Amino acid sequence: MKLSLSATKLVQPRVSLGLNLEAFFRRKDKVVFVMGATGTGKSRLAIDLATRFPAEIVNSDKMQVYKGLDILTNKVSEEECRGVPHHLLGIVDPDSNFTSMDFQHRASLAVESIHAEGRLPIIAGGSNSYIEALVSDDPEFRLRCECCFLWVDVSLPVLHSFVSQRVDKMVQAGLVDEAAQMFDPLADYSLGIRRAIGVPELDQYFRGGPTVDAKIRARMLHTAISKIKQNTCTLASRQLQKILRLYNNWNWRMHRIDATEVFLKRGDEADEAWERLVAGPSTMIVDQFLCEQNRVPTILTSAVPIAAAVAAASR
Structure with a gap:
């Protein structure tokens, strides 16, 4: 410590x-x-x-x-x-x-x-x-x-590995189905809870719908989940910098x-x-x-x- x-x-x-x-x-x-x-x-x-x-x-x-x-x-x-x-x-x-x-x-x-x-x-x-x-x-x-x-x-580096694993657990717990209930093709992703990491990233996957070829749809989901992980890691880095700024200021x-x-x-x-x-x-x-x-x-x-x-x- x-x-x-x-x-x-x-x-x-x-x-x-x-x-x-x-x-x-x-x-x-x-x-x-x-x-x-x-x-x-x-x-x-x-x-x-x-x-x-x-x-x-x-x-x-x-x-x-x-x-x-x-x-x-x-x-x-x-x-x-x-x-x-x-x-x-x-x-x-x-x-x-x-x-x-x-x-x-x-x-x-x-x-x-x-x-x-x-x-x-x-x-x-x-x-x-x-x-x-x-x-x-x-x-x-x-x-x-x-x-x-x-x-x-x-x-x-340790935190980034952890949050990536946590996203996988959240997906297993039903993250995609939960986000699907919030999906609105006319929604503004700059307002309210739709700003949350995980909602904008899944937009293209939801827009594709079940009519898209299964392999393509699976790739779209994989891409969305990868973006969720990447953006969560970026958020963690920004939060760290903000804490340091608050301390210094x-x-x-x-x-x-x-x-x-x-x-x-x-x-x-x-x-x-x-x-x-x-x-x-x-x-x-x-x-x-x-x-x-x-x-x-x-x-x-x-x-x-x-x-x-x-x-x-x-x-």
């Missing part, structure tokens, strides 16, 4: 005439974010943490927020949720356009309601633009909340959890590695975060640059 280390330099807060000092210095509510590229185990970690702390999960995946396509968008099942309440999961009409501003508003309300119940909000998902809209663009959220970011990272209090070893093992060995390298250390980080009093405003300086760590891990 590799965690980012940070040193702090105390600075005097700059006070403007319009600043509410009482609100500025009051004890802030805690919020935990679980970030990472697609396929790294964000949902699993969030649920693990929510079973160890009095917590509820707020989904921050821009495709999982929509109703439908549960296989293709890889929504957690009721069994996988293990009784943990989830917010903003499968609640939006699939033909609507749920924006970052919509997420900012709805997530802020969800966080308030969870805090009102004396519980910990854990915001988990791969849509970093949603997270940025809430954390960086919402002054009320920044004023009320103190955040801890857990970044689950996996070496890209905002100096977020981010802990990098290297889960690569977990993905190189199978069965009980993988479960043991998950607890040892991911769930266990993350639990310790969150426990320490919750026990801390709010800190004096600080400037964070990374002692071990995350970007350098990622570059080394990805070679």
Whole structure:
């Protein structure tokens, strides 16, 4: 496990005439974010943490927020949720356009309601633009909340192999039939849930219909599945770059959890590695975060640059 280390330099807060000092210095509510590229185990970690702390999960995946396509968008099942309440999961009409501003508003309300119940909000998902809209663009959220970011990272070559295998499992679970129910030859693939990887890629296959020669149809399906894998890997790479950009631009209090070893093992060995390298250390980080009093405003300086760590891990 590799965690980012940070040193702090105390600075005097700059006070403007319009600043509410009482609100500025009051004890802030805690919020935990679980970030990472697609396929790294964000949902699993969030649920693990929510079973160890009095917590509820707020989904921050821009495709999982929509109703439908549960296989293709890889929504957690009721069994996988293990009784943990989830917010903003499968609640939006699939033909609507749920924006970052919509997420900012709805997530802020969800966080308030969870805090009102004396519980910990854990915001988990791969849509970093949603997270940025809430954390960086919402002054009320920044004023009320103190955040801890857990970044689950996996070496890209290992992750790419995993997500390709996951696509095969999703196909076996019924991804194609599920997407066929959503197919509309007049649909706009730039809106709603039809933007999800797996829907546009299957368009030509569905347009061909059952009248196409069986061998040609099989090749079309193979091509579509290959594109789904390729585009999912590209998404993972883009998400990684976005996380690095957020860290560099905002100096977020981010802990990098290297889960690569977990993905190189199978069965009980993988479960043991998950607890040892991911769930266990993350639990310790969150426990320490919750026990801390709010800190004096600080400037964070990374002692071990995350970007350098990622570059080394990805070679």
